[in-house]
Amino acid sequence: MSFLELKDIRKSYRMNKSEFPVLKGISLEFDRGEFVSILGESGGGKTTLMNIIGGLDAQYEGDVLLNGQSLRQASTKQLDTYRRQTIGFIFQNFNLISHLSILDNVMVSLQMTKLSRKEQRDRATDLLDQVGLKEHRHKHPNQLSGGQKQRVAIARALASDPDIIIADEPTGALDSQNTKEILALMDDIAASGKLVICVTHSQEVADHGTRIVHMADGVIDHDTALKDPFPVKDGAEMPAKHLGFGATVRMALQHMRYNLGRNLLIIFGASIGIFSVILMLGLGKGVKGYINHEIYSQIKPTAVQVAQKTDSENVKKLEIKDADVQRLKKLSHVKKVQLGFFTQGAQVQSNGTTSTAQMVQTVSDQLLAKSVKKGTRPATGEVMLGKAFAQKFNKKHPYRLIGKKVKVSLTAMDQHHLPVVMTKTLKVSGVSDGSGGQVQTNLQTIKNMYQSKNLTFRANFATVMIDSLSNVTKVQDKIRAMKNSDGKAQYQLTGAGAIVSTLNTYIQLAFYVLAAIAGISLLVSAIMIIVVLYISVSERTKEIGILRALGVRKRDVKNLFLSEAFFLGLFSSILALVFTELVALFANNIANKYIGYAIVSVTGNYLVFGIVVSVVISLIAALAPSSRAAKLDPIEALAYE
Numbered sequence: 001m002s003f004l005e006l007k008d009i010r011k012s013y014r015m016n017k018s019e020f021p022v023l024k025g026i027s028l029e030f031d032r033g034e035f036v037s038i039l040g041e042s043g044g045g046k047t048t049l050m051n052i053i054g055g056l057d058a059q060y061e062g063d064v065l066l067n068g069q070s071l072r073q074a075s076t077k078q079l080d081t082y083r084r085q086t087i088g089f090i091f092q093n094f095n096l097i098s099h100l101s102i103l104d105n106v107m108v109s110l111q112m113t114k115l116s117r118k119e120q121r122d123r124a125t126d127l128l129d130q131v132g133l134k135e136h137r138h139k140h141p142n143q144l145s146g147g148q149k150q151r152v153a154i155a156r157a158l159a160s161d162p163d164i165i166i167a168d169e170p171t172g173a174l175d176s177q178n179t180k181e182i183l184a185l186m187d188d189i190a191a192s193g194k195l196v197i198c199v200t201h202s203q204e205v206a207d208h209g210t211r212i213v214h215m216a217d218g219v220i221d222h223d224t225a226l227k228d229p230f231p232v233k234d235g236a237e238m239p240a241k242h243l244g245f246g247a248t249v250r251m252a253l254q255h256m257r258y259n260l261g262r263n264l265l266i267i268f269g270a271s272i273g274i275f276s277v278i279l280m281l282g283l284g285k286g287v288k289g290y291i292n293h294e295i296y297s298q299i300k301p302t303a304v305q306v307a308q309k310t311d312s313e314n315v316k317k318l319e320i321k322d323a324d325v326q327r328l329k330k331l332s333h334v335k336k337v338q339l340g341f342f343t344q345g346a347q348v349q350s351n352g353t354t355s356t357a358q359m360v361q362t363v364s365d366q367l368l369a370k371s372v373k374k375g376t377r378p379a380t381g382e383v384m385l386g387k388a389f390a391q392k393f394n395k396k397h398p399y400r401l402i403g404k405k406v407k408v409s410l411t412a413m414d415q416h417h418l419p420v421v422m423t424k425t426l427k428v429s430g431v432s433d434g435s436g437g438q439v440q441t442n443l444q445t446i447k448n449m450y451q452s453k454n455l456t457f458r459a460n461f462a463t464v465m466i467d468s469l470s471n472v473t474k475v476q477d478k479i480r481a482m483k484n485s486d487g488k489a490q491y492q493l494t495g496a497g498a499i500v501s502t503l504n505t506y507i508q509l510a511f512y513v514l515a516a517i518a519g520i521s522l523l524v525s526a527i528m529i530i531v532v533l534y535i536s537v538s539e540r541t542k543e544i545g546i547l548r549a550l551g552v553r554k555r556d557v558k559n560l561f562l563s564e565a566f567f568l569g570l571f572s573s574i575l576a577l578v579f580t581e582l583v584a585l586f587a588n589n590i591a592n593k594y595i596g597y598a599i600v601s602v603t604g605n606y607l608v609f610g611i612v613v614s615v616v617i618s619l620i621a622a623l624a625p626s627s628r629a630a631k632l633d634p635i636e637a638l639a640y641e
């Protein structure tokens, strides 16, 4: 049984619906230790036959038997393994990968063996030493002469210790001196017990081998033995594996480094999209925080003012009764409920000056201690004036009013709906910043004023104190959801605190919209990555062909492009994070100076979000180009110029 047997191989190419037969029944037997030259006219089908033997072409009739085993039914994966393990290719135009060093070109084949990384490097260095190029191993292919390139290709073909070396016009691009050197190397290969099949036009090359096969018109017309084959040496096979994930990632990084300038530009472009999205999110959070900070510096955030939800001005309908207080108290997280009263228009008279305050309100626990600028909160029989209002009585020294008596007049309606003026002399207990209204008293003082005119006092709001800030929204939502007997909302929230959550929703919404608009630049980044990867696939078509010829699987080719996209996404997002942090630092410095608050609040979550979005978008963008790369036909890819 021969080592390699071709049985009646037939192959036609289909052009414009007509078939052109190229191989018309080729039957040959080869053994190890042979150096077979295939001669024939140009266009006679020699390369076509080599592609079939080399497992690059599975579209033929007949059969190829290796050690008696048919390749006919081999799957794509099995053919990949066959090329990896059994075949070493040497091409006329060398087909080295330009962005890899000489050593790494040889390593591509070795990375598909089970040797350790160190063994791989040692073997690659040894092979380069054998072909006289050890000193040049760190150079790139474009820094070598043609003869040197072909020697690298030979070292690469031998790397995985294959049994068959297929050389397609290996000396076609070389001068006579280099031709001699390459032939000597190929002689050595055959002498080491491998089968060398060499397609050539040169009689000099053909005469060098052990056998000449001549093709004409799609068949073999001469098969001449020149010498005895070299003796076969038995050696252990080098176990093969597919290109590991680590090797794929390394190759992707090597390619990115080779095209550093272009990749840096892409990374910069893509980072702008991520940067704008993270910045908008951070700015949204910062602005929201700032507004809340401003509101809560005026009022206690855990106190919520509740009033009856009605359009009516009827004091009875507006009244907050004991039953309401009990109802509100029952809500979980509610610590305390205080009745309150407010009314519009109060006349305050001091030393002959009368001024009208727009609003009078009772103090509650909602009042922050720091709101009392000077003096104390009003006790019964006392009043506290807002600073601006107090200045109406003493422009320069508003605090001098403290301790003085003022006359306060309020208007109420009696049961006949007639206005009744209630007047009481109250002592000024303190001056506030005005956040609780221009005039503040306590509940008992107001009650006393009503009693003095025999009028019924009705509280018209309640202050609900909540146990912690984190429960405020929860309680607010529950209060809003409470229904009256008609099934309508019973209460409404009033005061500054009531608008906080609505305001927050609007701010949040506004910045989500801004972030979404910024997201358009993300889309542009994604399109840019798609275009760049498509260009990259076109540019690297030949490289893909070479890798496939070396036995790299479709999936590995796909992973190669996906890895590049992954790194583009990762590096873009890292750059974006650096930009964001710098801009945040700058903006917050200025904001701290003017408003005493860091306006850009970039949290760890946003940073992680930025990285994930960037990587995911890049990977999605890479899906189509990388599948296209994986699907390229290796023969067409190799022929790509």
Ligand SMILES: Nc1ncnc2c1ncn2[C@@H]1O[C@H](COP(=O)(O)OP(=O)(O)OP(=O)(O)O)[C@@H](O)[C@H]1O
Pocket: 013, 014, 015, 022, 040, 041, 042, 043, 044, 045, 046, 047, 048, 049
């Ligand atoms: N993909 C293809 N589609 C159509 N025809 C093809 C294709 N590849 C090769 N051919 C044709 O098949 C014939 C054999 O081509 P092949 O490359 O095998 O010849 P060759 O003997 O290696 O030629 P040369 O010595 O010039 O390299 C040629 O006529 C060529 O035009």
